[in-house]
Structure formats: structure tokens, C-alpha cells
Amino acid sequence: MRPPALAQALVAAAAPESDYEMVAGDLHEEYLRIMYQRGAKAADRWYWAQTVLSIPSLLSYSRSNRSPRRRIGVALIAFAVLLAMAAVLMAIELAAQTVFGNANAGGGRIWLWIMYIDAVVFGAILARLVRPDGVRVAFYAAIFLVLCFVVPAVAGHPGSQAPLCAWIELSGVIPAMCIGAGLYQAIRRRINTAR
Amino acid sequence: MAKGEYLGEFEHVVLLIVLRLGDGAYGAMIRAEIERVTGRSPAMGAVHATLERLERKRLVSSWIGEPTAERGGKAKRHFKVEADGISALKHARRALERLHAGVSLRDATA
Numbered sequence: 234m235r236p237p238a239l240a241q242a243l244v245a246a247a248a249p250e251s252d253y254e255m256v257a258g259d260l261h262e263e264y265l266r267i268m269y270q271r272g273a274k275a276a277d278r279w280y281w282a283q284t285v286l287s288i289p290s291l292l293s294y295s296r297s298n299r300s301p302r303r304r305i306g307v308a309l310i311a312f313a314v315l316l317a318m319a320a321v322l323m324a325i326e327l328a329a330q331t332v333f334g335n336a337n338a339g340g341g342r343i344w345l346w347i348m349y350i351d352a353v354v355f356g357a358i359l360a361r362l363v364r365p366d367g368v369r370v371a372f373y374a375a376i377f378l379v380l381c382f383v384v385p386a387v388a389g390h391p392g393s394q395a396p397l398c399a400w401i402e403l404s405g406v407i408p409a410m411c412i413g414a415g416l417y418q419a420i421r422r423r424i425n426t427a428r
Numbered sequence: 429m430a431k432g433e434y435l436g437e438f439e440h441v442v443l444l445i446v447l448r449l450g451d452g453a454y455g456a457m458i459r460a461e462i463e464r465v466t467g468r469s470p471a472m473g474a475v476h477a478t479l480e481r482l483e484r485k486r487l488v489s490s491w492i493g494e495p496t497a498e499r500g501g502k503a504k505r506h507f508k509v510e511a512d513g514i515s516a517l518k519h520a521r522r523a524l525e526r527l528h529a530g531v532s533l534r535d536a537t538a
Contacts, residue, residue: 258499258504290473
């Protein structure tokens with residue numbers, strides 16, 4: 234008699250902190266009603282459809298303080314986290330160069346995955362620092378990061394040319410940071426609910 | 429009315445539904461009533477996001493109720509329409525009436 238766990242986790246990751254309990258409660262209430270009327274499978278399908286359709290709206294709002302001071306503070310924190318994320322990547326690259334004598338040891342794929350893991354970890358750190366707007370801020374920060382590389386290339390800046398696949402690979406940072414922030418929020422809310 | 433204070437189409441629907449349901453309406457109830465009255469099935473997230481926007485515009489106010497077992501032990505956020513919300517609805521209705529004035533839908537062809 235419980236909604237699908239993964240869908241619940243997605244709601245927990247996407248909903249604003251102040252409204253998570255109410256959104257999850259409303260979904261749970263309707264889920265039980267549909268289950269009694271049309272069966273468990275129909276209720277599961279309904280819950281999944283609601284979750285997927287609700288995510289963009291849930292990410293679009295927040296009841297937190299919207300003062301210019303807080304917005305500037307959040308932007309500065311996000312920028313600092315992006316710098317730290319880049320610094321860690323560079324440190325790993327430097328360490329690889331020192332140990333293996335070649336920064337590209339292991340091939341480009343490994344570096345891609347190291348970059349994504351770095352983004353997941355720093356997405357979670359960002360979510361911790363800018364609570365309660367974690368996933369939203371992580372999403373915008375990652376888009377800013379990707380644009381920092383794409384805009385000079387599109388503008389024809391020398392030294393910024395890269396094949397299209399490189400931009401596609403780089404844009405994987407956007408979902409990676411959102412996954413990190415979402416995981417942090419979902420785990421935190423599970424712990425709070427269990428208490 | 430300032431530009432940012434006009435009601436969007438879905439905001440209009442949600443505000444009218446909260447008014448129909450009376451004080452204490454909450455997300456699941458509002459979503460079910462929208463489905464019953466209009467035939468459209470909005471996402472729960474869209475309903476909550478719209479309610480938050482209406483609250484920010486001071487057209488509705490909210491308070492948190494007690495957690496109940498049928499909601500998995502989770503609380504409800506109840507809503508009621510404020511005086512500014514009634515004014516916004518009156519304004520939207522007058523605007524729609526003016527738009528419809530002199531237009532015959534019977535003679536119109538698609």
C-alpha cells in the first residue's frame with residue numbers, strides 16, 4: 234500500500250523543502266484513493282505520471298527568502314562551489330601526471346567519468362550549502378558552467394573550438410550536478426521522515 | 429492593476445476552485461476538483477507551484493494542518509482566498525465580459 238519508492242525519492246529530490254511533506258502527502262492520499270477504485274497497477278502508473286509531470290513545476294518554485302541579498306549570497310556560494318569543483322579536477326589531473334607521467338593515462342572516458350563524479354559530489358555539497366533550493370541552484374549553476382565554455386566557442390574565440398561531441402559530453406555535468414543535489418535532498422528528507 | 433498582478437489562465441482556474449471549495453481547501457482536494465469541473469488533469473506539482481505564486485501575490489493565504497494516517501503521516505497545507513484574490517477574480521471577470529461584449533460566437537466560424 235505504498236507508492237513506488239523510486240518515484241517517491243524523485244518527489245523528495247525535486248520538491249521545495251517547505252512543501253515536500255504537503256506534496257508527498259497529497260500524492261499519497263490520491264494514490265490510495267485510486268488504488269481502492271482501480272487497483273494497485275493503475276495507482277502506480279498514476280503516481281509515476283504525476284511524478285514525472287510534476288518535476289518541472291516543483292523545481293520552478295521555492296518558498297524560501299527571495300530577497301536580493303539572499304540571491305546574491307546563493308550566486309556567490311554557487312560560483313565558489315564551481316571553482317572548487319574545477320580545482321579538484323585540476324588537482325586529480327596534476328596527480329595523475331605526477332604518478333603516471335601522463336595526464337591522459339587510462340583514456341578520455343575515464344576523465345569523463347571522473348568529471349561526472351566530481352559534478353555529482355559538488356552538486357550534493359552545493360545542495361547542502363544553499364538549502365532549501367539545492368536542485369534548482371545546482372541546475373542553474375551547471376548551466377552557467379556549460380555556457381562558460383560554449384559561449385566563447387560559439388562566438389569564435391580562438392582556442393575555444395571543440396567538436397560537438399565534446400560539448401555534449403560537457404553538458405552531462407548538468408544532470409550529474411542535479412543528481413548529486415537530488416540525492417542529498419532525498420536522503421536528508423528520508424532521514425528527517427524516519428525521525 | 430500592475431502588469432505582474434494579472435491572473436494567468438491556470439491561476440484563474442485554481443483561484444476559482446479554492447473559492448468554490450471554501451476555507452481549508454488543500455492540494456489533493458483542489459487537483460481533484462479541477463479534474464471534476466474542467467476535465468483536465470493537472471500535475472500535483474503544477475497545482476502547488478500555482479498556489480505558491482498566488483500566495484506570493486497575496487491572493488490566497490495558507491496554513492499547515494495536522495498530519496494524518498491516510499496521507500502517510502504527512503501534513504496538509506490548507507488555503508483560503510483573501511480579499512485581494514476576490515478583487516482579482518472580479519477584475520478578471522469584468523475584463524472577460526468586456527472582451528466578449530459585441531462578439532457573437534454563434535455566427536463565428538473556425
